[in-house]
Amino acid sequence: MSHQQLARQILDLVGGKENVNSVFHCITRLRFKLKDETRAKTDELKNLDGVVTVRQSGGQYQVVIGNHVPEVYKEVTAIGGFSSRQEQDEVEEEDKGNLLSRFIDLISGIFTPILGVLVAAGMIKGFTALFVALGWLTNTGGTYQILNATGDALFYFLPVILGYTAMKKFSGTPFLGIIIGSALVYPALSTITAGEPLYTLFAGTLFESPVFIEFLGIPVILMTYSSSVIPIILASFFAAKVERGFAKVIPIVVKTFLVPTLTLLVVVPLTFIVIGPIATWAANFVGQGTIWVYDLSPIIAGIILGAFWQVFVIFGLHWGLIPVAFNNLATQGFDPILAMIFAASFAQTGAVLGVWLKTRDPKLKTLSAPAFISGIFGVTEPAIYGITLPKKKPFIISCIAAGIGGGMIGLFGTKLHVMGGLGVFGFPSFIHPVEGMNTAFWGFVGAILVATILGFVLTYFFGGVNKDETPEVKTNSTAKRNVTIDSPLKGQIVPLSEVSDQVFASEAMGKGIAVLPTEGRVVAPVTGTITTLFKTKHAIGLSSDEGVDILIHVGIDTVQLDGEHFTAHIKQGDRVNAGDLLVEFNIEKIKEAGYELVTPVIITNHSNFAGLEVTKVAAVNTNDPLITIKAPEEKTVEISGNNLADLRA
Known part of the structure; x- marks a missing residue:
């Protein structure tokens, strides 16, 4: 089936384009926000060739496509004409659902558009660190400098990029978000802190801060906002509200230039004076808090996170941990959370390999091959929804194997040093920037191998691959008695x-x-x-x-x-x-x-x-x-x- 034909059928089965408030995609899924989910023909969608399954979670109607979802998304938006409609509908449509659903939808909406380039930048930065650790490059050479700049640019200017996606999510003007984010990382401001401070605020407290400049006599606490996440998201949320407020009262004749002018004049100073410092303090607190919980028992934390990560993915709840991981990288320089869950995709891949080699079902064997290959590169939705979850036992086994792998990663104290690639491409992200491939890295590699082998062996021998695990209901038989x-x-x-x-x-x-x-x-x-x-x-x-x-x-x-x-x-x-x-x-x-x-x-x-x-x-x-x-x-x-x-x- 062509991508265009599949897109037409999907749009028809979700209730038509008139039932769609918005749509975007991640690595494997089309994520719809529908006006009325009851109008969608879920069972027919699940059985449609080209669709792996359907999930309803976090206020989203998620159609799992697989690796070719960008092509299908392109056709969906072209057929539905969502490029202009989507923004208008998001302004008019109030967020619905409970607080958790709204939070998950918010985070996924902000980070999903940059997921591809985020992975690309992380891979480049991770492999650059690997080449230095192997002695192939020196960190003073020109090749290293250019590769490092290529990989590090997105993370350094992350507030600029998130300013765009966050303002779009909050239904504001995206370019206002870019300017606010750019102001936060403006190079000239970072050089001011090299001199002597004018005075110090909150001296002797946890929030002690030197003041180097003032704005209209108001002290400004300068902080480092490169690679930060929380300040720009909060600033964008506030900016979208301010922009809409000005748009309601300013005459249409001067609205085009006066609304953005006044919005920036209000939001940028307020971000430096109030939003930025408070958000940074909060971010530091969250970062130190997660590290404190991790230090209590990294092994138990690894077992729990590893075992339940795939469940989080199914319900879309994994997005709730992404900003915490970004925050840890920005405030601590490393993150243990995403390190401990890394074994989950390999445990899932091992389980799929067990199904592939064990099953006698030709259709299941055919599906297992591409799912295994996708899993090697960190994309496990085809494996979860197409193979292990329907068979039940292989999915449970993969969770157990992932928990054991996560516990081992916690034991060795492995940490993520850069937000990098998925699957095998993610390995360089765990190389220490100073110590190189240390004990924590090799312990991580061993944990991945253990999770993969356990997932394979337990599924092959105990996964009930060739056993129909659905309750036997003789609905197609003919009664032998009255x-x-x-x-x-x-x-x-x-x-x-x-x-x-x-x-x-x-x-x-x-x-x-x-x-x-x-x-x-x-x-x-x-x-x-x-x-x-x-x-x-x-x-x-x-x-x-x-x-x-x-x-x-x-x-x-x-x-x-x-x-x-x-x-x-x-x-x-x-x-x-x-x-x-x-x-x-x-x-x-x-x-x-x-x-x-x-x-x-x-x-x-x-x-x-x-x-x-x-x-x-x-x-x-x-x-x-x-x-x-x-x-x-x-x-x-x-x-x-x-x-x-x-x-x-």
Whole structure:
């Protein structure tokens, strides 16, 4: 399927472009913010060729595509015309969901647009450190200086880049964010601190700060903002609010230049005087706090983070730790958090290798190969959603292996020194900038090997790869004995031939009987699985454990009510027991709307059986016998010498 064709089908199945507030992508997923997620056809999307799975988390409707998601995203935005619409819709659409969901959506929205270049810069910086450690380069040579500048530029000017993405996320003018971020790292300001301070604020306290300059007589506490994260995000949030405030009161004739002028004159000084220092102090506190927790027991911290990291990824909660890691790098010069979770992707990859070599399923074997290759390079969503999670045990095993690997990384005290690449490309990020490949680095390598081998071996021998782990439900079998279908409703019996809808009366849909309900409740007539629940809730399809397929159609033409006066208590795919409440409906309201309530109960696969008998009584209660399905007779074949020879032949 072409990327354009896939994009069209995805847009159609999420409810059309009119149902999309915004869309962006990460390494493997299209991340939609939909106006109404119930309009999306999730099951159809999951089964669409080119889609790995669908996840709903953090206020986002995430369609997992795989490695070619940028191409699909390009087609989605082109077809949907989201480039201009998206920004307008984000201004109009208020954030919804709980505080955690909104925070995750905020962080992912700010960092996802730069993820690709972030990884690229980290890889260049990491490999430059590796080349120095191996003696291939010296840190005084021109080659090193240029490579280091290439890799370090993004991190040094991170406030500038985050100023753009944060302002866009907060629905402000992105270029205002660039200017605010640029002011924070303006070189001339950093040279001022070389002289003697004018005076010192908060002397003798934790917040003691020398003052070198003033703004309109107000003391300015100069700090180092290169590579920082929290100050520019807070400044951008405030700037977006200020910009919208000025836009409401300034005349349209001068709005184009006066709004940005006043916004910068307010926000930049305020950032240096108030927002920057407070955010930096807060960042230092968070950084020291995480290191303190880590120092309490790095082994336990590594086990917990390693084991649960993939669960965090599934629910999108991993984004909550990204700013903490960036903050640690900026304030401490290293980060232990992302070091301890690094084994998780390799444990997952090892588990996929176990599935690949063990499975006898050709389709699963075909899927495992590219998932394994992606996992080697740190992209594990295809492995998680396509292979290990559906098989359950391999996913659990990978979590256990990742926990052991994370504990080992904590034991050796390995730390991340630069935000680098994924998978094997991330190894140079753990080389100490001064000590080189020290014990902590080699311990990290050993932990990765252990996690990978454990994931592979445990999955291969104990992963139940060739065992169907779903509960055995004989929905496709044919009953070997008579089966009684209970009445799903209380009411008067109506022969099917007397139903006003000729589709039912002619038995074109199948054989059965109808009930004129006197109570607005539908219960399960059998123990089995809900195979169909129309969105209008007026029709339910079930398949019994004995293989009998049943359709319950409440009323005639009630589909036109579009679900009004109906309440569903189940969803498609649910397991139910006989007598469980399925749907409630308001008899009087449906009658007032002008619709008949005669409810056909149809056996749609009656031809699989020897026959059926319907009840002879005039009225039934729920759970009374309604239809008896006769099992097909078992046939015996006498084998004579002649046809035995034929069989052998």
